[in-house]
Amino acid sequence: MRRKIILIMAVFLIIQSGLALAVLRFDGEDKSSLDMVKVNELMYSCVEAWPRLQQGITDNMPLSDYEYALLDREGRLIYARDGQEKLSLQEAIRRRDTVIDLYDGSEQLGKLVLVNDLVLQAGRQQGRVLAVLGAGTVLFILAGICYVLCLEKTVFGPFKRLKVFAVRVAEGNLDIPLTMDRDNAFGAFTESFDLMRAELKKAREQERRASQSKKELVAKLSHDIKTPIASIKAVAEVMAVGAEREKEKQQLGIIEAKADQINALISNLFHATLEELQELEVKPAVQDGRSIRELLIQADYLKRAQLGDIPECLAVFDALRLQQVFDNLFENSYKYAGTPIQVTAETGQGYLSIVCRDYGPGVPEKEFPLIFEKFYRGSNTAGKDGAGLGLYISHYLMEKMGGSLVCKNLEDGFLAEVKVKL
Template identity: 45%
Template sequence: MPQYTTEINRLIIDTGEKWDEISSLDNDFVESGEAFDYAVIDNEGRLLCYTKEDMSTTVSSATGHYDIIRDIGVNGETAGKLIVHNPYAEQKHSSDVRNAIMIGSMAALMIMISVVYFIILRKRVVDPFRKLKNFAVRVAGGDLETPLEMDRGNIFGAFTESFDIMREELKASRKREEAAVKSRKELIAELSHDIKTPVSSIKAMVDYLELVTQDEETKETLKSINSKADRIDKLVLNMFHATLEELEQLEVNPQEMSSREIENIIKECDALKRVTEADIKDCMVYADKLRLEQVFGNIFSNSYKYADTEIRVTSFFDDGFFVIEVSDKGGGVPDEELDIIMEKFCRGTNAAGKEGSGIGLYISHYLIGQMGGELTCRNNGEGFTVSLSFRLI
């Protein structure tokens, strides 16, 4: 509040001298001859006069507004009070209005600058980037023939040529990959032929030994070897028609099959004799015997490699499906890996230092699905459990 000490003191003296005239007033509005507004009240709090509407006219309201309150003396006694108005609220409001106008003007200016900047940014950055994005989408979709339009007038101009060179390299790489795939298929066909020859020799020697041996235990062993050789022969035959990268071409021929056959497959696949319990209930299911040998072979192989414990096989019926669960006690896998453990080439953290390619469960999951069933995995508290669901006949 401005300091008007001298003027206020002079006003108090003038008011005291004219008190008889002023005390006769009653709530009268008077023109202020001073640089400030004021009001005069008597000792009873009666408003005598004031110079401004909406100003403090009582001691309590004046105190709340930080107005100046001075006693008016007449003949050595206090006759009334002078209330000098504090204009801080009006000044603050005026200042707030000016600030609001200034801020609004600055905001409008910034919006205009932002709009201009956005237009420039869109023309110089966004549109060229969209072209690069569309080009990337075309390339990802396999279109390696359409070149990227060159435009050196934007921020990405220097990169367009590099991106088009990348397209050319991808195109050349695809051709090399196709040639490599063709070569690999030819190699697999040749290897398959080479493998079939010694397998046939093994089968012939085993057949001979079965004829000449008299020991029943030896005959059982030879029969098992013969059975394994048959499996190898059948699997090698499939290598002519599919590779791991072309899994969908693996032929699956599900048909009616007794659960007793599955029990025999489990016994044959358990090469290390780790299955301590095999509870397989009697029923007829829809499955492919050859592919089941692959599935159980993969499951037992994984258990031997990662758990190396006894294996328990149980079965039960569940809503039109026959479920077989293969469980070990090897500690299982981290819970966060359960959702990805059946993906192609995915190996859990427990596979460190152990040989493997990460496709066993992936292939098994695919084969069971082709039979109309489902393969799922979970931790059982002690180890790992693989559940196989087969359609009931």
């Protein structure tokens, strides 16, 4: 990076030096020679105007291509034009101006001072050089800004999107596609990453189906095994009632106890899947509540949400898990409502309440009590992929963070309220 900066500065200095030399070359021709015809004309005109000058009349003074001044015999300035009001004989000699005595016949009237054009030329050259260098600097800065903006759009922007995309994939969110820009060189690159996401999602879906099949097999075997176990226990109980010898009663009691033990083990096996979510690690910590707005912006990948301001507060939450909650809510709204999402936030009763509402059909009332059940999918999910875990996981994560998730059907939409503990 340092080498690139040095190279850019070197190119800038070379360009500026070239511009300055070009100005000096085209403006550097020798203008110091005097046109004696014009000088003589100016001398005669000044002699004719001298009586008026002695009366203090400076109107209608001779015009000339040269900048000049008139001094009396004592060297005092009596007339000057073009910014030479402070000229003196000593200053004219120091600057090597051309000094000509003026005579009216044999009488010396004063002196005509022709300002050395090299001095003025140097000033003009310096002004032009500074103007050109300034213009070159402005153009260089504008070109640099355009270059940086171009890099931001074609290089840095796609890499930032890839970074956010990689974080989502690492968090396990494979539903949000990566936006592809086919107008730059990274179009095919980002398309490859999105294909990877699609393949990962497909593999995860296959894994979920395999896992679901295993769970169904476990449930079926558990049911099938429970039936003969119940029969064995019932027969043992009947035989224990009719048994006369103590030894038989003890043996039948052992059979009953083992049947109960097997039944308990099968029940544990049947309900083992409900314990899988306990492996999700939640680490809530005190953080600035306003940082939640960034989580909402990241969840709104289709840019349909109207995000309000987050009140200034300190809240207790795990940013990674809260991001999962918002991702699930926004994904469900995009999938089943397809309308803009309005997000508002306020504090009260010890919680930061973040309300996300859409304007879709909502959830059928008879199915509403089941929305937080694991693996439950409503009647409106036909043709849409999913596992029925989004709201279940979100509800579980909010409880682990000391908050809650509340959902409501509205007359014109659906509302999800995320309560984060203050």
